[in-house]
Amino acid sequence: MSARTPGTSGWPPPALDPAGPFAGPLNVLAWVLFAMAAAVLVIVLAALGVALFGPRRWRARLGGERLIWIGGLAFPVVVLSALLIYGLGLTSRLTEEPAPGEMRVRVTGEMWWWRVAYLDAQGREALQDANELHIPVGRPVVLELDSADVIHSFWVPRLSGKVDMIPGRRNLMRFQADAPGVYGGQCAEYCGGPHALMGFVVVAHEPAAYEAWRARQAVPAPAATVPHPGAAVFDRSGCGACHTVAGTAFNGLAGPDLSHVGSRRTLGAGILPNNQGALAGWIADSQSIKPGNRMPAYPVLTGRELRDVSAWLESLE
Amino acid sequence: MLLALLTAACSDKSGGPREIAGADPARGLEIARRVGCAACHETPGIAWPRGAAGPSLEGFGGRPLIAGRFPNQPDRLARWVREAPSMAPETGMPATPISEAEARDVAAWLYTLQ
Numbered sequence: 243m244s245a246r247t248p249g250t251s252g253w254p255p256p257a258l259d260p261a262g263p264f265a266g267p268l269n270v271l272a273w274v275l276f277a278m279a280a281a282v283l284v285i286v287l288a289a290l291g292v293a294l295f296g297p298r299r300w301r302a303r304l305g306g307e308r309l310i311w312i313g314g315l316a317f318p319v320v321v322l323s324a325l326l327i328y329g330l331g332l333t334s335r336l337t338e339e340p341a342p343g344e345m346r347v348r349v350t351g352e353m354w355w356w357r358v359a360y361l362d363a364q365g366r367e368a369l370q371d372a373n374e375l376h377i378p379v380g381r382p383v384v385l386e387l388d389s390a391d392v393i394h395s396f397w398v399p400r401l402s403g404k405v406d407m408i409p410g411r412r413n414l415m416r417f418q419a420d421a422p423g424v425y426g427g428q429c430a431e432y433c434g435g436p437h438a439l440m441g442f443v444v445v446a447h448e449p450a451a452y453e454a455w456r457a458r459q460a461v462p463a464p465a466a467t468v469p470h471p472g473a474a475v476f477d478r479s480g481c482g483a484c485h486t487v488a489g490t491a492f493n494g495l496a497g498p499d500l501s502h503v504g505s506r507r508t509l510g511a512g513i514l515p516n517n518q519g520a521l522a523g524w525i526a527d528s529q530s531i532k533p534g535n536r537m538p539a540y541p542v543l544t545g546r547e548l549r550d551v552s553a554w555l556e557s558l559e
Numbered sequence: 560m561l562l563a564l565l566t567a568a569c570s571d572k573s574g575g576p577r578e579i580a581g582a583d584p585a586r587g588l589e590i591a592r593r594v595g596c597a598a599c600h601e602t603p604g605i606a607w608p609r610g611a612a613g614p615s616l617e618g619f620g621g622r623p624l625i626a627g628r629f630p631n632q633p634d635r636l637a638r639w640v641r642e643a644p645s646m647a648p649e650t651g652m653p654a655t656p657i658s659e660a661e662a663r664d665v666a667a668w669l670y671t672l673q
Contacts, residue, residue, distance in 0.1 A: 513608075514598055514608070515593065515595040517594065517655070518653040518656075519594065519595060519596070519599065519652070519653050519655055520594075520598040522651060522652075522653055523595075523612045523613070524598060526599070526612035526651065527610065527612045529611075530608070530609060530612070531608040531610050532608075543651075545649050545651030545652070546648070546649055546651075548612075548651045549644060549651060549653050552653060
């Protein structure tokens with residue numbers, strides 16, 4: 243069992259357990275590669291065995307020029323070319339441009355979290371979120387992957403492949419979940435200090451549940467517009483300089499959008515369960531949880547202020 | 560149950576961890592993981608995270624006081640882990656989303672921390 247604290251279903255994610263039509267072929271490809279690598283290893287070890295211990299006649303044949311042409315050139319060219327064609331065929335649909343009507347989401351890697359924007363048909367940002375992606379089941383989703391700083395890699399192994407997020411580039415990846423559920427993701431390209439704690443969550447809903455989620459996200463959280471002592475603490479502490487809460491004056495863009503933070507599954511980019519206690523711990527000293535992340539510790543809050551602000555954030559659903 | 564609580568109150572520290580009738584320390588640890596207690600407390604048995612907002616839980620089973628102010632007794636501890644603000648309005652520790660029975664499991668687990 244993992245020694246990590248979880249409550250965050252799906253993270254860290256299993257790598258060879260496909261749950262959709264785009265992850266399936268990749269899983270097959272992975273096993274084909276493992277099998278071929280194993281076969282080549284066996285052949286090489288057998289040749290080594292013959293070279294060391296075989297009868298003189300076998301050894302002479304092994305040292306001949308013909309074997310080098312066949313085993314050293316022809317065999318790899320044929321096998322690797324076939325593998326390349328097979329692999330490209332298997333994965334070609336993954337990176338195709340979105341067709342009209344396909345759902346599009348832009349995910350931008352940031353040190354060390356994910357900015358998520360749901361796009362409309364014209365490619366404009368219709369809805370902002372962070373660290374969590376909600377999708378309807380049984381329908382392909384095209385991700386437009388970008389980075390705001392260094393190279394990250396987007397990887398939700400149960401739903402699709404692993405694609406780098408490169409500053410200034412727009413890489414595409416298609417994915418789909420066949421069944422409702424929670425699918426963990428993980429940054430797969432070392433991106434500095436807390437890279438290993440840069441998790442992600444995909445939540446797949448039945449279409450009607452997805453539409454309901456989407457409708458709730460499109461408007462401010464009901465609690466955002468009601469006066470609350472926690473909102474005052476949020477204001478006094480300057481949280482709004484980095485975080486946006488829809489329906490309030492807080493409109494910072496440097497950190498994750500908190501408009502509906504209370505409805506997320508996790509905190510700290512996929513890594514902590516989301517409840518008032520974890521929120522309080524994160525706000526008081528996120529550096530002890532995810533060392534090096536860009537949110538400072540807040541040793542200036544009283545116990546009551548900390549509880550107020552975490553209660554208010556938890557209520558933003 | 561009351562009897563168990565009363566007898567637990569005069570536990571002998573030289574013996575094993577204090578036990579709470581009907582509560583399961585192993586279940587308590589699972590609940591602590593699920594809720595994320597370690598987001599604030601460095602906790603034996605949980606490798607990560609090691610939150611620093613609250614005190615370390617190492618050796619909690621042998622500590623005489625809860626939060627430096629309440630006698631460390633099972634009923635108080637079970638109430639503290641579930642609804643600390645009702646006992647200490649100025650505490651930074653929020654109420655937790657667990658049931659009374661789960662709180663007793665968590666308390667039983669905390670008594671195993673030496």
